[in-house]
Amino acid sequence: MSISGRGSTPRPRCPSPQTVGPGLTGGKVGDVVAYAGNPMGSYAQEQILPASVAIPVPPSVDHKQAASVMLKGMTAHVLLRRVFKVESGHTILVHAAAGGVGSLLCQWANALGATVIGTVSNEEKAAQASQDGCHHVIIYTKEDVVARVKEITSGKGLNVVYDSVGKDTYKASIECLAPRGFLVSFGQSSGKPDPIPMSDLASKSLFLTRPSLMHYTATRDELLESAGEVFANIANGVLRVRVNHTYLLSEAARAPADLEGRKTSGSIVLIPDTDS
Numbered sequence: 001m002s003i004s005g006r007g008s009t010p011r012p013r014c015p016s017p018q019t020v021g022p023g024l025t026g027g028k029v030g031d032v033v034a035y036a037g038n039p040m041g042s043y044a045q046e047q048i049l050p051a052s053v054a055i056p057v058p059p060s061v062d063h064k065q066a067a068s069v070m071l072k073g074m075t076a077h078v079l080l081r082r083v084f085k086v087e088s089g090h091t092i093l094v095h096a097a098a099g100g101v102g103s104l105l106c107q108w109a110n111a112l113g114a115t116v117i118g119t120v121s122n123e124e125k126a127a128q129a130s131q132d133g134c135h136h137v138i139i140y141t142k143e144d145v146v147a148r149v150k151e152i153t154s155g156k157g158l159n160v161v162y163d164s165v166g167k168d169t170y171k172a173s174i175e176c177l178a179p180r181g182f183l184v185s186f187g188q189s190s191g192k193p194d195p196i197p198m199s200d201l202a203s204k205s206l207f208l209t210r211p212s213l214m215h216y217t218a219t220r221d222e223l224l225e226s227a228g229e230v231f232a233n234i235a236n237g238v239l240r241v242r243v244n245h246t247y248l249l250s251e252a253a254r255a256p257a258d259l260e261g262r263k264t265s266g267s268i269v270l271i272p273d274t275d276s
């Protein structure tokens with residue numbers, strides 16, 4: 001079997017596919033499968049996986065796309081369809097809109113009929129976010145996010161903020177919400193947000209959640225539903241997966257360094273050296 005995981009790519013030509021594990025039904029040697037999350041260890045050419053986490057990849061999905069989209073795509077599905085159900089008429093904010101998850105959130109939310117506002121650090125990322133369906137892009141290094149959101153929403157505020165940045169953004173995220181709005185804090189690229197006093201939520205009857213993909217894909221049915229929605233939206237053109245950066249496995253250390261240095265946009269995929 002070819003396996004993909006967090007940031008790795010399935011190997012199309014497995015040199016020694018021997019066998020699948022005892023008791024496995026519904027799978028055979030040569031099937032292309034992908035996974036996301038646990039067990040860790042996808043910085044590898046080969047991996048042994050429990051069958052319960054292996055997701056069959058349809059032939060319509062390119063291997064690099066599959067490797068890049070599992071974690072991010074299923075996260076986008078869970079955030080937009082289960083944590084908070086985005087619908088036509090909602091106005092939403094996506095921080096890091098040109099990032100891996102951010103890009104998919106913007107495309108998907110646009111297709112759901114929401115008005116999408118994205119924040120990014122520079123012009124180049126702003127152009128990408130616009131292409132990905134952001135109706136309004138805020139370059140936060142030049143513009144005040146709260147003031148721009150007020151202007152865009154005519155003072156009404158937002159139904160939901162998807163915040164993966166954390167420490168640097170959570171206060172503005174709360175300020176931007178409409179009464180009864182949702183703060184979905186799903187990452188902390190800039191560091192852990194400080195504790196939020198209940199009174200900060202009470203002033204607008206806000207909801208705050210800190211979801212993890214793992215808890216929303218805990219059952220096989222949930223996992224296959226999320227993955228199925230992602231694959232379907234790639235096939236129908238709603239999701240364009242941007243694999244903007246590939247690194248050989250032997251130079252894998254450069255990938256997190258570039259991510260930390262804010263040099264990346266879209267997805268990063270590690271390629272086994274044998275495929276280069």
Ligand SMILES: NC(=O)c1ccc[n+]([C@@H]2O[C@H](COP(=O)([O-])OP(=O)(O)OC[C@H]3O[C@@H](n4cnc5c(N)ncnc54)[C@H](OP(=O)(O)O)[C@@H]3O)[C@@H](O)[C@H]2O)c1
Nearest residue numbers: 075096099100101120121164186187188189190211212213
């Ligand atoms: N909860 C879950 O289940 C779940 C699942 C998947 C991912 N995540 C989280 O979602 C977040 C996004 O993941 P991703 O893979 O899509 O990454 P990413 O968005 O491609 O990269 C992070 C982006 O965040 C922005 N950023 C703002 N402040 C930053 C800082 N101080 N340091 C680094 N980046 C900063 C940068 O965009 P700008 O230059 O435009 O500011 C950067 O490109 C991560 O925090 C990840 O852990 C959570």
